[in-house]
Amino acid sequence: MGLFNAVMALSGALDTDVSEHEKLARHTSFRIGGPAALFVTCHSYHALRHAIEQLEHESVPWVILGRGSNVLVSDDGYEGAVVTLGNEFSRTLIAEDGCTVTVGAGTVLARLVNEAYAKGLSGLEFAVGIPGTVGGAVSMDAGTRDEWIGRLVQDVLTYKPGEGIKHYRGSDVIWGYRATSLPHDEILLEVTLALKQAPKTEIRDRMERYLSRRRHTQPQAVASCGSVFRNPPEGSVGKMVEDCGLKGFSVGGAQVSEVHANVIVNTGSASASDVLAVMQEMYGKVREKFGVELQPEVKFLGFSRR
Template sequence: MARHASPLQSLLVDDRFDGDVYPNEPMSRHTTYRIGGPARFFVRVNSVGALTGLVDVCATEGVPWVAVGRGSNVLVADGGFAGVVVALGRDFRTTRFEDGRFLAGAGASLSSVVQDAFRRNLGGFEFAVGTPGTIGGALRMNAGSRDEWISSRVVTVTTYRPGRGLMRLRGDDIAWGYRTSSFAPDEVILECELAAEEADPFVVRDKMEANLARRQQSQPLSEPTCGSVFKNPEGASVGRLIDELGLKGTACGGACISPLHGNFIVNRGGATAADVRTLMDHVRARVQEAHGIDLAYEVRLVGFDEGARG
């Protein structure tokens, strides 16, 4: 151990730390965009103790940190992130079904719950079929379709926040909105309870197949993306606005506005975060000029000036 190691460095090299530590880890390995420079530390925490110890040290020492799921809604800057990227490992990736509810760790995939519900002839999750990412990410952004949201299934959510500790919130204690929730930026979602309901398995299957077919026909699922780039403004569709402006197919470097859906910017190979940001800024400027609408990001920016913790 170096004599002048920081508290963060001391924690991460301690043999008792229950996590996997990767210094200077390229974030392109951990995002669905396959884009992103190195994080100072990429840390996969495997237990609540490891998570709380890590984020407490970061908060105390003023080290920037961000929690990520499977990187499906993230754009990381080419210069990387000069802090700690926290991913949820072993103890946060389990799901079980008890008393009519799913108990799911925030690091579990949303698709695993969707498929488990289908096997049990349970309904209420058909809207999420084909949705990438983790339970934690889905809760933070209130993932859903045009008519259904994961918030409608939430019974409780357990979180951790430095200085506040562990908290268990009822679903109706949380303010849910379109692609938003009231979780604080430095509040890490740990697990949740999701209500399910008995349903006709043939109806469930038909709804899942219809939803998946719609996604496959309208979204570039076979190419690296972050999902939807912008939130739909009230009463309008970003995809339709972009289509009407003739912006589909516009390219910058290895990035391209998808010809299939205008609200998806795809990595056609070798795209940089700067390429994607150029297209994002171009779309925002054109929509603002044509319609007076200031589009809000749905994608989370990490390593940029406007990137946020949590």
């Protein structure tokens, strides 16, 4: 693959930052992962299109990365280009009706939640404390068991390499549990959300209730990627793993959280192989005890057979 040619073509390109051998542990909430051959930040749509065209022309594999909040990166890193969305994709625009919000996919979800509160806009309270970007949240329909971001979406804009901009109405997208029908080969650019006006005191109260619940049910101030397995249609992975006696189980620096058994935390020195070993133990014990084959919710990057 033409990594050298890709570097030469993208270095100095307008609205584009390029670095080589960037440690991905710096860009994931797990704080785990080896280097990416290329790390490209695109600050505009034209920069993104140019970067993807060059990478595909040089046969360099690429992947879009947000805040890396649900990603496990291999200890060996990624032998391709990691592309992130910069300035132009972090903008928020409120329509004249005061309730319709168009937001770039690279916007940090926590920032959007706080901006909505500051403007007296309700609907996103459930998302307080959820890490990652708006693009990541929409692509996996992030939320709780009762509320999720897809129900707020009016429109989605994506970029399909080789074809250009695509538009989807929110009502045309199938929103599922941690999944959507949006094509996997398209890059989410921006999303329009339908919020509603509400007293800021009511919004703050709801946000505080969600935060309090998360503080009591999820580990705080530790590196993790959130839930590592999807909940089956019936039952809770956390409860099943706990019933298997695996709370606190560890391999190296990776440990099943004492707070929530469907979360693996990095106690400070965890490697990706440590995390995989803990996941394999969780998977095996749950299958043995309950006959349930757990499905990963975490995404894998840089592994040969994932």
